[in-house]
Amino acid sequence: MLRISKKNQNDDLVNESIRFKEVLVIAPNGDSLGILSRNEALDRAYDQDLDLVCVAPKATPPVCKILDYGRYHFEQQKKAKEAKKNQKVTELKAMRLSPVIDVNDFNTKVKQAGKWLADGNKVKIDMRFRARMITRQEVGKKIMNDFIAELSEVANVEKQPLLEGNTLSCTLSPIKK
Numbered sequence: 001m002l003r004i005s006k007k008n009q010n011d012d013l014v015n016e017s018i019r020f021k022e023v024l025v026i027a028p029n030g031d032s033l034g035i036l037s038r039n040e041a042l043d044r045a046y047d048q049d050l051d052l053v054c055v056a057p058k059a060t061p062p063v064c065k066i067l068d069y070g071r072y073h074f075e076q077q078k079k080a081k082e083a084k085k086n087q088k089v090t091e092l093k094a095m096r097l098s099p100v101i102d103v104n105d106f107n108t109k110v111k112q113a114g115k116w117l118a119d120g121n122k123v124k125i126d127m128r129f130r131a132r133m134i135t136r137q138e139v140g141k142k143i144m145n146d147f148i149a150e151l152s153e154v155a156n157v158e159k160q161p162l163l164e165g166n167t168l169s170c171t172l173s174p175i176k177k
Helices: 038-047 069-086 103-118 131-150
Strands: 022-026 032-037 051-056 063-067 092-097 122-128 155-164 167-174
Touching: 022 038, 022 051, 032 038, 038 051, 038 063, 051 069, 063 069, 092 103, 092 131, 103 122, 103 131, 103 167, 122 131, 131 155, 131 167
Parallel strands: 022 063, 092 122
Antiparallel strands: 022 032, 051 063, 122 167, 155 167
């Protein structure tokens, strides 16, 4: 029986695309059939109307398994999709403070940053010094440090407050539980 090799997008070695001289073959039930030549392994797979899939090409000798490639590929896609669904993407949320911020505005911004951190996002805090405010950097640094202290229970300081030009900025990340 002559079978055309299946070429696929993720370059699994299947059937005729396997180019190793000898391979360790594993039967569909999980038993080892031993080291066989490539042609003999392909014949065994074709006799069972299944495919020969190389599952460990870097092993010595390479390990191939006799299985239904369509089902195998579907299960691999399903696992990848499940892993992607379970991963958490962290966003970087930006918040701007002012050196002349009032107490209520300050508390509102602390609450909002706390919500973002609780959701697992990072928060970047920027404080712009405009005009003559740049001469009073210590006031801005005090407000920034108070902000960090308020969020110390739910956040780690990832990047310490640093003045870049006329902007004082720092980054907070949520504490891992």
